[in-house]
Amino acid sequence: MTGWWATLREIARPQRDVKARNASAWLLPNDDARFDRHLVDRMRTFDDSDEVDLVVIGCGAGGGVLTQRMAHAGWRVVCLEAGPFWDIEHDRVGDEAGSHHLYRNEPRVVDGDHPVPLGANDSVRGVGGSMGHFAFYAPRLHPSDFRTRSTDGVGVDWPIDYPDLAPHYVRLERELPVAGQYWPWGDPHPYPHPGHPVGGTGQVLLDGCAALGIEARVGPVAITDGRFGTRPHCVHRGSCPQGCKADAKASPLITHVPDALAHGAEIRADSTATRIETDGNGLATGVRYVRGGREHLQRARQVAVAGCSVETPRLLLNSGLCNEHDQVGRYVMVQGAPQTAGRFADEIRRDKGPPPEAGSEQFYETDPAKPYRRGFSIQTVSPLPVTWAEHVTAQGHWGADLRAYMRDHPHWAVAGALCEFLPQAANRVRLADETDRHGLPVARFTHSRCANDDLLVDAARTVMEDVLRAAGATELMTVERYAHLGGGCRMGTDPRHAVVDADLRSFSVRNLLVTDGSVLPTQGSANPALTVMALADRAATHLTEGARAGRRAPETPVRR
Numbered sequence: 001m002t003g004w005w006a007t008l009r010e011i012a013r014p015q016r017d018v019k020a021r022n023a024s025a026w027l028l029p030n031d032d033a034r035f036d037r038h039l040v041d042r043m044r045t046f047d048d049s050d051e052v053d054l055v056v057i058g059c060g061a062g063g064g065v066l067t068q069r070m071a072h073a074g075w076r077v078v079c080l081e082a083g084p085f086w087d088i089e090h091d092r093v094g095d096e097a098g099s100h101h102l103y104r105n106e107p108r109v110v111d112g113d114h115p116v117p118l119g120a121n122d123s124v125r126g127v128g129g130s131m132g133h134f135a136f137y138a139p140r141l142h143p144s145d146f147r148t149r150s151t152d153g154v155g156v157d158w159p160i161d162y163p164d165l166a167p168h169y170v171r172l173e174r175e176l177p178v179a180g181q182y183w184p185w186g187d188p189h190p191y192p193h194p195g196h197p198v199g200g201t202g203q204v205l206l207d208g209c210a211a212l213g214i215e216a217r218v219g220p221v222a223i224t225d226g227r228f229g230t231r232p233h234c235v236h237r238g239s240c241p242q243g244c245k246a247d248a249k250a251s252p253l254i255t256h257v258p259d260a261l262a263h264g265a266e267i268r269a270d271s272t273a274t275r276i277e278t279d280g281n282g283l284a285t286g287v288r289y290v291r292g293g294r295e296h297l298q299r300a301r302q303v304a305v306a307g308c309s310v311e312t313p314r315l316l317l318n319s320g321l322c323n324e325h326d327q328v329g330r331y332v333m334v335q336g337a338p339q340t341a342g343r344f345a346d347e348i349r350r351d352k353g354p355p356p357e358a359g360s361e362q363f364y365e366t367d368p369a370k371p372y373r374r375g376f377s378i379q380t381v382s383p384l385p386v387t388w389a390e391h392v393t394a395q396g397h398w399g400a401d402l403r404a405y406m407r408d409h410p411h412w413a414v415a416g417a418l419c420e421f422l423p424q425a426a427n428r429v430r431l432a433d434e435t436d437r438h439g440l441p442v443a444r445f446t447h448s449r450c451a452n453d454d455l456l457v458d459a460a461r462t463v464m465e466d467v468l469r470a471a472g473a474t475e476l477m478t479v480e481r482y483a484h485l486g487g488g489c490r491m492g493t494d495p496r497h498a499v500v501d502a503d504l505r506s507f508s509v510r511n512l513l514v515t516d517g518s519v520l521p522t523q524g525s526a527n528p529a530l531t532v533m534a535l536a537d538r539a540a541t542h543l544t545e546g547a548r549a550g551r552r553a554p555e556t557p558v559r560r
Helices: 002-012 016-021 037-041 061-072 097-102 148-152 162-175 200-212 257-262 311-319 385-393 399-407 451-470 529-548
Strands: 054-057 077-080 109-111 266-268 272-278 284-291 294-299 303-305 333-336 339-343 358-360 376-381 412-419 428-435 441-446 475-479 482-486 512-514
Touching: 016 162, 037 257, 054 061, 054 284, 061 077, 061 257, 061 529, 162 529, 200 358, 200 376, 200 412, 200 451, 257 266, 272 311, 284 303, 303 311, 311 428, 311 441, 333 451, 339 451, 376 451, 385 399, 385 475, 412 451, 451 475
Parallel strands: 054 077, 054 303, 077 266, 109 441, 303 512
Antiparallel strands: 272 284, 284 294, 333 412, 333 482, 339 412, 339 475, 358 376, 376 412, 428 441
């Protein structure tokens, strides 16, 4: 009853505070345009010679939130985005093959014992960043995630605790907004929108978990479920990873960019940052970038890097910054993401609805009875035809056999796991010998798994197979894959073992921040987008508080 009452109270609360701090949902046109191009056409612009208050590199989860917050606070902000300002109506299509132009397809090098594919798996070019094609599952980290070394003897402790981030989680959940049933795991909490009706795959997971006594819930998904400004309701068209043409799915392009533009930020698309410049005092003075084939230098009093766990270390290494203790690019993490498909006699039609509909975090925490530390979560996933074909061919099915499985796809439901792989110093991003079209070294990402990682994948596979069998599956197939990058410029208290401090400020360049997923010391078994946004919101709050105290830049550089 407590959960029901908390949910009802949260759903019924007024949205005045949300609109006051971020009116993006009220600035979108209530028509088929989906985005008010007048906001872009009339956008405030700055000259390269203007010393703006802040340059943000990257307009994804972290960069989009930081840009909006600081512009709203009156800062003069330029956000450099390597990709274009996508036209929601014309650039987004409902099929996988037609969406490759959205992805970051520039060269990288991957190696190690367990190389991780990069590209469509990890990033999107353009305003809104990778949230343009993320599957909108938006859980929080657990309180235990912040103290894995102290409580479980693995990973590393964060320089902040869960209560430091909790109010920022709440703010972002209300702004996206997040829809779901009362969440009983970690820090139990309600969501601002009720859970969406589930489709066939969601019902399969809920039924299978119920049969085994596993607690499961609907949500949490960053999709409107009801009226929210002028944002439309989800229409359950199912091609969400290719970008939402209805604007129901959260992405900084619609959740934070409109308000940022309305408050004077310039989002400079098609601008690839190549180097961060510093002065004789070791402070950042601006960012070199390439736009239209020409190199520019935007002057700034502060710089924030918000690329990703691959591109942010690469930029810092190409700039020769923040690596006095060989920490830039280290401890890059991915989550193990095996997927198990089960065939059912009835049609499931998993493509008729959002991919993640329901999930469970019952196996999230360390179980002392198990031979591994930390854990995993499970949730529904709904691979579209191309991805489904990859799933099937991974089992060795080709030719007529493959075509039979493709025709049979309405009968299959798919569950996915997120396994908390542990941070390892040898899993890192370095500069490769190969160069990009600008002549800069590309990133080399080396990744290998440890024994604990392997045990988690095996355990997650067993649970998913048991759940699908319990729901009535007659045939199973599992494929191993990876999801979500984290780490590479992690936060900490000691510059010998971290790149940024608790406020995401570089230890060595004090007016340089990192506000993307690369700062994560550990990753938990949760999709990271909400946590990245909450960390950026926290950093913005501290920057604003400093400005109110009369400071727009650090008082003195810190020498280490």
